[in-house]
Amino acid sequence: MFRRLTSRRSMLVGGALAVSAAGIGTALVPGSARSAKQQFAGATRRVTIYAEALPGNLVGYGLAPGQATVPGPTLEMYEGDTLEVTLVNTTTQRLSIHPHGVDYSTDSDGSPLHNSFNNPGETRTYVWRSHEMTAAAGRRFMPGSAGYWHYHDHAMGTDHGTGGVARGLYGALTVRRRGDILPDKQFTVVFNDMQINNKVAPDTPMFEANLGQRVEWTAIGHGSLFHTFHLHAHRWADNRTGMLEGPSDPSLVIDNKDLNPGSSFGFQVLAGEGVGPGAWMYHCHVQSHSDTGMAGLFLVRNADGSMPAGAQEAIDRFHGHVHNPAAHVHGG
Amino acid sequence: MFRRLTSRRSMLVGGALAVSAAGIGTALVPGSARSAKQQFAGATRRVTIYAEALPGNLVGYGLAPGQATVPGPTLEMYEGDTLEVTLVNTTTQRLSIHPHGVDYSTDSDGSPLHNSFNNPGETRTYVWRSHEMTAAAGRRFMPGSAGYWHYHDHAMGTDHGTGGVARGLYGALTVRRRGDILPDKQFTVVFNDMQINNKVAPDTPMFEANLGQRVEWTAIGHGSLFHTFHLHAHRWADNRTGMLEGPSDPSLVIDNKDLNPGSSFGFQVLAGEGVGPGAWMYHCHVQSHSDTGMAGLFLVRNADGSMPAGAQEAIDRFHGHVHNPAAHVHGG
Amino acid sequence: MFRRLTSRRSMLVGGALAVSAAGIGTALVPGSARSAKQQFAGATRRVTIYAEALPGNLVGYGLAPGQATVPGPTLEMYEGDTLEVTLVNTTTQRLSIHPHGVDYSTDSDGSPLHNSFNNPGETRTYVWRSHEMTAAAGRRFMPGSAGYWHYHDHAMGTDHGTGGVARGLYGALTVRRRGDILPDKQFTVVFNDMQINNKVAPDTPMFEANLGQRVEWTAIGHGSLFHTFHLHAHRWADNRTGMLEGPSDPSLVIDNKDLNPGSSFGFQVLAGEGVGPGAWMYHCHVQSHSDTGMAGLFLVRNADGSMPAGAQEAIDRFHGHVHNPAAHVHGG
Numbered sequence: 003m004f005r006r007l008t009s010r011r012s013m014l015v016g017g018a019l020a021v022s023a024a025g026i027g028t029a030l031v032p033g034s035a036r037s038a039k040q041q042f043a044g045a046t047r048r049v050t051i052y053a054e055a056l057p058g059n060l061v062g063y064g065l066a067p068g069q070a071t072v073p074g075p076t077l078e079m080y081e082g083d084t085l086e087v088t089l090v091n092t093t094t095q096r097l098s099i100h101p102h103g104v105d106y107s108t109d110s111d112g113s114p115l116h117n118s119f120n121n122p123g124e125t126r127t128y129v130w131r132s133h134e135m136t137a138a139a140g141r142r143f144m145p146g147s148a149g150y151w152h153y154h155d156h157a158m159g160t161d162h163g164t165g166g167v168a169r170g171l172y173g174a175l176t177v178r179r180r181g182d183i184l185p186d187k188q189f190t191v192v193f194n195d196m197q198i199n200n201k202v203a204p205d206t207p208m209f210e211a212n213l214g215q216r217v218e219w220t221a222i223g224h225g226s227l228f229h230t231f232h233l234h235a236h237r238w239a240d241n242r243t244g245m246l247e248g249p250s251d252p253s254l255v256i257d258n259k260d261l262n263p264g265s266s267f268g269f270q271v272l273a274g275e276g277v278g279p280g281a282w283m284y285h286c287h288v289q290s291h292s293d294t295g296m297a298g299l300f301l302v303r304n305a306d307g308s309m310p311a312g313a314q315e316a317i318d319r320f321h322g323h324v325h326n327p328a329a330h331v332h333g334g
Numbered sequence: 335m336f337r338r339l340t341s342r343r344s345m346l347v348g349g350a351l352a353v354s355a356a357g358i359g360t361a362l363v364p365g366s367a368r369s370a371k372q373q374f375a376g377a378t379r380r381v382t383i384y385a386e387a388l389p390g391n392l393v394g395y396g397l398a399p400g401q402a403t404v405p406g407p408t409l410e411m412y413e414g415d416t417l418e419v420t421l422v423n424t425t426t427q428r429l430s431i432h433p434h435g436v437d438y439s440t441d442s443d444g445s446p447l448h449n450s451f452n453n454p455g456e457t458r459t460y461v462w463r464s465h466e467m468t469a470a471a472g473r474r475f476m477p478g479s480a481g482y483w484h485y486h487d488h489a490m491g492t493d494h495g496t497g498g499v500a501r502g503l504y505g506a507l508t509v510r511r512r513g514d515i516l517p518d519k520q521f522t523v524v525f526n527d528m529q530i531n532n533k534v535a536p537d538t539p540m541f542e543a544n545l546g547q548r549v550e551w552t553a554i555g556h557g558s559l560f561h562t563f564h565l566h567a568h569r570w571a572d573n574r575t576g577m578l579e580g581p582s583d584p585s586l587v588i589d590n591k592d593l594n595p596g597s598s599f600g601f602q603v604l605a606g607e608g609v610g611p612g613a614w615m616y617h618c619h620v621q622s623h624s625d626t627g628m629a630g631l632f633l634v635r636n637a638d639g640s641m642p643a644g645a646q647e648a649i650d651r652f653h654g655h656v657h658n659p660a661a662h663v664h665g666g
Numbered sequence: 667m668f669r670r671l672t673s674r675r676s677m678l679v680g681g682a683l684a685v686s687a688a689g690i691g692t693a694l695v696p697g698s699a700r701s702a703k704q705q706f707a708g709a710t711r712r713v714t715i716y717a718e719a720l721p722g723n724l725v726g727y728g729l730a731p732g733q734a735t736v737p738g739p740t741l742e743m744y745e746g747d748t749l750e751v752t753l754v755n756t757t758t759q760r761l762s763i764h765p766h767g768v769d770y771s772t773d774s775d776g777s778p779l780h781n782s783f784n785n786p787g788e789t790r791t792y793v794w795r796s797h798e799m800t801a802a803a804g805r806r807f808m809p810g811s812a813g814y815w816h817y818h819d820h821a822m823g824t825d826h827g828t829g830g831v832a833r834g835l836y837g838a839l840t841v842r843r844r845g846d847i848l849p850d851k852q853f854t855v856v857f858n859d860m861q862i863n864n865k866v867a868p869d870t871p872m873f874e875a876n877l878g879q880r881v882e883w884t885a886i887g888h889g890s891l892f893h894t895f896h897l898h899a900h901r902w903a904d905n906r907t908g909m910l911e912g913p914s915d916p917s918l919v920i921d922n923k924d925l926n927p928g929s930s931f932g933f934q935v936l937a938g939e940g941v942g943p944g945a946w947m948y949h950c951h952v953q954s955h956s957d958t959g960m961a962g963l964f965l966v967r968n969a970d971g972s973m974p975a976g977a978q979e980a981i982d983r984f985h986g987h988v989h990n991p992a993a994h995v996h997g998g
Contacts, residue, residue, distance in 0.1 A: 102921050103901055108944035108976060111898060115947060115980050133940055135910060139847050141582070142909040144936065145901060145919040162961075164953040183471045226954040228560045228892045230596045234443060237435055237477060241916035245474040246467060250805070252573035252585050253916050255477040257434050258596040264894045264922040264951025272476065276465055280440035283447060287596025289496040290558040297494075312440060316447050473914070515803045560892045564928045566775060569767055569809060577806040578799055584905035584915050587809040589766050590928040604808065608797055612772035615779060619928025621828040622890040629826075644772060648779050 044082035051075070052090045053097050053120075053155075053171065060170040060200060061093060061158070072200045073190050074173030076220070077153065079104070081134045081146045081179050088127045091120035097158040097166050098128075101175055102266065103151030105131040112156040112163075119157035132177050148182070148242060150268025151175040152222045167224050170200050174220040176268065182243065185218035185270055187211045193261045193286055193296065195225035202295030204321040209284075209298070211273035213305040220268040223261040232258040232287040233300065235277040244269025258287055274302035279310035281317050376414035383407070384422045385429055385452070385487075385503065392502040392532060393425060393490070404532045405522050406505030408552070409485065411436070413466045413478045413511050420459045423452035429490040429498050430460075433507055434598065435483030437463040444488040444495075451489035464509050480514070480574060482600025483507040484554045499556050502532050506552040508600065514575065517550035517602055519543045525593045525618060525628065527557035534627030536653040541616075541630070543605035545637040552600040555593040564590040564619040565632065567609040576601025590619055606634040611642035613649050708746035715739070716754045717761055717784075717819075717835065724834040724864060725757060725822070736864045737854050738837030740884070741817065743768070745798045745810045745843055752791045755784035761822040761830050762792075765839055766930065767815030769795040776820040776827075783821035796841050812846070812906060814932025815839040816886045831888050834864050838884040840932065846907065849882035849934055851875045857925045857950055857960065859889035866959030868985040873948075873962070875937035877969040884932040887925040894951040896922040897964065899941040908933025922951055938966040943974035945981050 051063050054070040063074030079085055089099050098119035100112030108116040110128040120126045132147035154172035159165015174190040189209040192199050198206045211217045221231045237257040238244035246253060259267060274280070285297035299320055304310050383395050386402040395406030411417055421431050430451035432444030440448040442460040452458045464479035486504035491497015506522040521541040524531050530538045543549045553563045569589040570576035578585060591599060606612070617629035631652055636642050715727050718734040727738030743749055753763050762783035764776030772780040774792040784790045796811035818836040823829015838854040853873040856863050862870045875881045885895045901921040902908035910917060923931060938944070949961035963984055968974050 102896075103919070105940040106899060107942055108946075108980070111944075111946075113898075113947065115945070115983055116976065117983075131940065135913065138909050140845065141911060142847065142907060143912060143915075144939065145903045145910050145917075147901070147919075149901075149919045151921075160953075160957045162949070162953060162956040164957055167953060181472065183474065223894075224953075226952050228594065230555075230594045232434075232596045234445075235438060237479070237481075239477045239916070240918070242918055243474060243916070245470050246477050247473060247914045247916050248475060249467065250579045251475075251916050252571070252575070252579050252583050253477075254572070254574055254599065255435070255479075255481045256597075257483075258598075260592055260594055260597070260924055262892065262894045262924055262951075263953060264896045265920075265924070266922075267918070275476065276437040276463065278439055280443075281447070282440075282443075283445065285494070287594075288558050289492075289494060289499060289556075289595060292494040293492045293496055312448065316440070319447055319449075513804065515806065560926065562887075562926045562928045564766075566777075567770060569811070569813075571809045575806060577802050578809050579805060580807060581799065582911045583807075584903070584907070584911050584917050585809075586904070586906055586931065587767070587811075587813045588929075589815075590930075592924055592926055592929070607808065608769040608795065610771050612775075613779070614772075614775075615777065617826070619926075620890050621824075621826060621831060621888075621927060624826040625824045625828055644780070648772070651779055651781075 044084075046084040046086065048086045048088065049077065050088045050090060051099065052092060054092050056170065061097070061166060062170050063099070063173055067092075072170035073192050073222070074153075074171070076174040076176060076188055076190055078176045078178065079130070079132050079147075081132050081148050081177060083132055085130045086127055087130060088125060089120055090125045091122060094122045095158050095165075096121050097155050097171060098163065099153055100156035100163070101130050101151065101153040102264070103149050103175065103177055104147055105133065114157050114161045134179075146179065147177045148179045149177055150220045150266055151177060152220070152266045154224065167194070172222065172224055174222065174266070174268075176220065183216070183245075183270065186215040188218045188220070190220050190222065191231065191284065191298075192222045192224060193229040193231065194223075195227050196291060196294060196296060198286075198296055198298055203297045206295070206298035208301055208317070210301045210303060212303045212307050213274040213279045215273045216270055217273050218268060218270045220266060221259070221261050222266040223263050225263055227291075228288070229261045229291060229296070230258055230287040231261040231284070233284045234282040235280075236271045236275070236282070238269035238271055240267075244271070261286075273300075278302075279304050279313065281313045281320070376416075378416040378418065380418045380420065381409065382420045382422060383431065384424060386424045388502065393429070393498060394502050395431070395505055399424070404502035405524050405554070406485075406503070408506040408508060408520055408522055410508045410510065411462070411464050411479075413464050413480050413509060415464055417462045418459055419462060420457060421452055422457045423454060426454045427490050427497075428453050429487050429503060430495065431485055432488035432495070433462050433483065433485040434596070435481045435507065435509055436479055437465065446489050446493045466511070478511065479509045480511045481509055482552045482598055483509060484552070484598045486556065499526070504554060504556055506554065506598070508552065515548070515577075515602065518547040520550045520552070522552050522554065523563065523616065523630075524554045524556060525561040525563065526555075527559050528623060528626060528628060530618075530628055530630055535629045538627070538630035540633055540649070542633045542635065544635045544639050545606040545611045547605045548602055549605050550600060550602045552598060553591070553593050554598040555595050557595055559623075560620070561593045561623060561628070562590055562619040563593040563616070565603075565616045566614040567612075568603045568607070568614070570601035570603055572599075576603070593618075605632075610634075611636050611645065613645045613652070708748075710748040710750065712750045712752065713741065714752045714754060715763065716756060718756045720834065725761070725830060726834050727763070727837055731756070736834035737856050737886070738817075738835070740838040740840060740852055740854055742840045742842065743794070743796050743811075745796050745812050745841060747796055749794045750791055751794060752789060753784055754789045755786060758786045759822050759829075760785050761819050761835060762827065763817055764820035764827070765794050765815065765817040766928070767813050767839065767841055768811055769797065778821050778825045798843075810843065811841045812843045813841055814884045814930055815841060816884070816930045818888065831858070836886060836888055838886065838930070840884065847880070847909075847934065850879040852882045852884070854884050854886065855895065855948065855962075856886045856888060857893040857895065858887075859891050860955060860958060860960060862950075862960055862962055867961045870959070870962035872965055872981070874965045874967060876967045876971050877938040877943045879937045880934055881937050882932060882934045884930060885923070885925050886930040887927050889927055891955075892952070893925045893955060893960070894922055895925040895948070896951040897935075897948045898946040899944075900935045900939070900946070902933035902935055904931075908935070925950075937964075942966075943968050943977065945977045945984070
């Protein structure tokens with residue numbers, strides 16, 4: 003079940019850290035696919051991120067000048083790693099980068115409360131640390147840092163970064179345990195008020211994979227509205243990995259999950275497992291939200307990468323009709 | 335703890351499949367109560383469902399002409415089973431049936447995206463498959479289909495079925511693992527905008543069981559509002575079965591859970607366990623929702639089926655007074 | 667990891683029960699810190715609670731006349747215990763006390779449905795029972811009462827206690843398993859419409875602990891809005907204890923969680939673990955809620971109790987500036 007990585011675009015930082023980005027919100031794990039066991043040993047790595055204004059009143063994070071995207075690059079760590087994030091603010095407003103899930107001192111909090119932000123034009127380094135599970139008492143353990151986390155601005159517009167988040171300053175942060183199964187593909191989906199990755203259908207991202215590829219989704223909630231994330235024809239365990247530890251793992255198996263501001267979750271699925279290829283929908287299941295554009299496509303191609311029968315018609319239909327109510331609701 | 339089933343109404347489909355319905359949203363597992371282990375072996379079964387207009391601008395699914403209910407019949411499968419659902423559309427609008435949790439090809443997706451719906455008067459068959467947990471890598475497993483799922487329209491009114499869902503086109507879909515404990519009674523509760531099963535108190539369903547019966551609740555969220563489901567005097571583990579696997583099962587135990595559009599969960603409780611018989615409330619815990627009618631009764635009768643002391647008075651009170659604020663909120 | 671309790675204020679009820687309160691919403695476990703194993707054996711204990719009007723149109727529960735607080739005192743039980751709560755209503759309106767998670771007969775339900783409330787001036791006793799996990803069938807078990815629960819009014823203003831809850835009639839109820847690790851400090855955080863513990867920033871509670879102390883948070887949702895609870899620089903397992911049972915415990919690790927009406931959860935963290943001391947924020951992550959005052963501080967002092975560098979400045983900043991948007995959101 004370990005699969006070869008089919009990276010089209012990836013960036014190595016410091017020679018080893020998985021830090022990558024793609025314009026449509028996908029990010030790829032660099033290097034060949036394998037178990038992560040014994041891969042890293044608590045290294046310190048560095049990445050420079052550029053916050054830049056984008057067309058349409060957006061602002062994005064990017065790994066190089068001119069490469070900002072919404073969402074920003076997916077950042078990855080293994081438990082025990084430290085990541086030093088040097089943030090370059092090329093905009094005319096203060097902004098910051100605030101992570102969920104990892105350890106930081108108050109001066110790396112990213113909040114105005116601690117004067118932890120970049121003024122316009124300023125460069126500032128934020129240090130994110132992580133750790134493994136540690137013994138608590140008896141058979142219990144304090145949890146380690148592993149999880150499908152996220153990062154976002156905490157300073158633009160308000161002291162909570164409401165302006166920065168609204169305009170696109172967010173991205174996924176994945177912390178793995180050594181030994182975790184690596185995916186072939188990674189997708190980031192951000193439900194942010196009435197938009198997905200600051201787009202509405204049909205301009206929302208179309209994520210693509212070949213039948214059977216191991217696909218990792220990270221879903222992030224932002225803004226001031228509530229949402230539920232639904233993926234057609236695929237389901238996952240509502241736990242740390244999306245998989246079950248064994249027959250007695252009690253985790254709920256779900257295909258729809260609350261995705262509210264500040265929350266994130268992730269899971270791995272095998273593309274098209276048991277259902278076959280096709281242009282599957284993902285969408286917010288709040289009816290008034292899906293009806294007004296919070297929907298997108300997950301194109302599962304045939305195993306050889308070719309377009310499955312009927313998929314192009316579905317894609318065309320999505321682009322032409324997804325917004326249009328097709329019937330009146332009265333008169334049965 | 336295995337209990338005898340007290341089915342008042344049930345329908346066998348293909349001789350074995352548990353597919354049943356009752357007008358107040360209850361459904362019963364057919365056959366005598368026992369462990370499901372080795373009961374079925376991946377059979378294919380067929381059911382015909384009729385979508386019909388109902389009084390009050392509702393539309394429902396039913397297992398026979400003239401028997402549509404809101405919610406529709408509870409459909410059940412064991413992991414590995416296939417269910418072929420032949421949907422007859424007797425209405426004047428397009429509609430479909432879209433399941434959560436199970437496997438389907440794009441042409442059984444139930445969405446206009448794939449032209450997977452019934453035009454007015456049309457009959458169409460949708461195929462739902464399921465599978466058991468499969469090895470992933472190391473000690474992890476890709477989850478099987480088992481869960482407390484649901485099905486709903488995905489085509490009436492809008493491409494997401496907003497009109498059909500609003501009018502009552504939904505029901506519970508239960509996929510069990512072989513060996514799962516079977517309940518004596520099954521209740522389906524749908525929080526759909528400001529209504530429960532498209533009713534408001536005091537017309538919401540009164541579910542009934544005798545003290546000690548094993549009762550299975552399936553709760554489903556629909557519409558465009560957020561809700562929380564609360565059941566008085568009973569609690570459950572927030573995992574696949576509602577029970578704990580053992581002393582080290584870490585699951586949260588809860589009596590109140592988010593129930594938002596597109597989500598569903600289920601659990602088993604022993605009616606009145608530790609608390610005795612009575613007319614217990616279930617309700618949305620969002621105060622403005624419970625105050626305006628999102629509440630109902632779970633009548634736990636005495637073990638012999640007789641009415642417990644005080645219960646009739648509570649039922650009468652519920653019908654007469656539950657809507658009326660009894661005091662002003664100002665001036666302590 | 668077992669730590670000495672540093673109780674500044676605590677009240678023993680019946681000589682043993684942990685029932686305590688503090689004005690800023692904290693409560694402390696009495697007695698020296700140790701495993702709870704074999705500490706109690708299903709005792710019945712009694713507590714008297716006084717419901718009183720408070721300034722600002724609030725109403726609170728308290729353990730003695732004149733000591734009502736919002737939230738009320740944290741009540742604690744071990745699985746198997748019974749708690750008899752004698753409620754004295756000193757107000758001019760009917761009110762009650764309704765618990766989540768524990769067992770009660772209909773006459774202790776706290777709801778007008780069962781005439782289970784106190785008229786103005788009336789004293790009434792409510793009995794709350796609890797139980798341990800019991801065998802269900804096969805390897806499954808019916809869950810016991812252990813959990814981070816809560817109690818609240820269910821009679822003032824409406825039949826669901828909407829008026830009482832809005833004015834402050836709520837508190838935490840903790841049911842432990844024997845053997846659970848006891849905390850050094852306990853904090854209760856109630857997200858109630860647009861307020862925290864019926865306050866807005868900067869008047870929200872500042873919780874305090876010394877570096878490394880084991881801190882137990884109980885978070886409770888009330889009212890009619892949805893919320894998400896976020897704690898900076900700390901995270902927990904989304905399970906019964908907030909800790910992991912071992913390397914194969916599949917629980918999600920989170921630092922942001924939905925906190926909606928009627929729900930509660932709790933967890934233990936070591937103050938400042940991996941991040942050091944400082945004035946860390948907790949807040950609702952719904953942007954429009956944090957921006958309008960749903961935020962507070964968790965002051966982690968140095969291990970010797972002294973103020974960490976920079977913390978006083980952050981506290982001052984919080985009191986002066988937390989409400990003021992610092993920049994416009996337009997023009998990058």
